[in-house]
Amino acid sequence: MVEHFNAHTEANATMTRTQERIPTVVVDDAHIIYRVHQGAAGGTTPVAALRRLVKRTHAPNVREVHAVKGISFTAYRGEAIGLIGSNGSGKSTILRAIAGLLPVNRGAIHTQGQPSLLGVNAALLNDLSGERNVVLGCLAMGMHPDDVAKQAAGIIDFSGINERGDFASLPMRTYSSGMAARLRFSIAAAKKHDVLLIDEALATGDKGFRKRSEQRVRELREGAGTVFLVSHQLSSVRDTCERTIWLESGVIRMDGPTDEVIRAYEAYANSK
Template identity: 65%
Template sequence: MAENHMGPAPTVIADDVHITYTVQGASGSREVHAVKGVTFVAHKGEAIGLIGSNGSGKSTLLKAVAGLLPPARGRLWTRGRPSLLGVDAALMNDLTGERNVVLGGLAMGMTRRQIRERYQQIVDFSGIDDKGDFITLPMRTYSSGMAARLRFSIAAARTHDVLMIDEALATGDAAFQRRSRARVAELRAEAGTVFLVSHNNRTVTETCDRALWLEAGVLRMDGPAKEVVAAYDDEQTRKGRKSKK
């Protein structure tokens, strides 16, 4: 879909999307209505943060956009092949970091030649070899932060029509977070759309220009990231005051 005088082309359209799934418990199964009538349009070049309390439906919505959870009602349209960081670039604990770079790159749609050309860039970006030759060791020897940084680095090595990131920017030191934010900006400039789920609202305001606030599966607010985060923080503060009375 080409750009026109109306502005950047849509990359994701969600029209009254409802998502349900079944949870097995001790007393039997129950259906969870995780996303309730969410509607939004994302465009080329946007970075969109998803905020909300735990269980609000943020990660579930991303999985639906990635095509992993079909909507129970409503419609979802996406441009190209959406990539969900941590799923497409799934890493295997018993294999070395080197092997995971190859397999993760293939899973993200890169050719073997592209992987060879970008291999050192991926390793350097992740920073996992800064304190030793960890890339030659099995993934099970990595900390959760190292594994998350490597996943992000693999995903960020290619351009995406739609890239969805779940908390990856919250890992690593300040230098890695700066590199990550800069790479997200580059991905947007390369005509992609980036979705970021984070519990760190500062990360959202520093990385994204727009935010969606989900609460109990309902889209509460959609607008400029700073305004949406401010409204969310205000409500959390009010709830905190009430709980102390």
């Protein structure tokens, strides 16, 4: 099956060791429409709200956005797939749908196991110390308390939050955004995931942490997982992913080896 698969030959080169390609995420003509609250736009007076209740219409500041318009692709075990595209092209939306957090309005998304989404805003408990967040986060991923006790120190080391003094025992609300993001990534990466979805979460770390986290992503892939990476930093997509999907206004513009797709994307972005 491998030799006829012409869309991403380079991606397949790394896959030839596993004879059969096992799909982990199958997206079948997915359409996603969601309602966004535009904030206080007008018509927010009590009278207007009452009139809406009586007439049973939606608030005027809620608008429907057709964010993903018929996307189909298949991701296989051991693949790292970059998702690129301009702002608002539907990258984050499709990730959240794969994680099961947004319903598809048409089509279907099939996944193996439970994909985990790692986003920038994935806050844990800000009032609690970093250590406690590590324990809670690991338990919330379904780890056994004994394993958590064994791994907790390693997770804090990996995140590097203790590099400048003992931050692990301080509440998370005192962390800088980069530190919090590093800790979150470290917690999520402590467990083996069938499918890990990373939404810009690596962008906040410093250079040393980026290196460590890219290494961790590679390990996760070798453990037969699939990793999706949404990023505006093309260099980190180039370093971690061999396959890249380019989305533009909710449709797939290109799907193939990272080098080709990024070259085409850069040409497109520069010509605008």
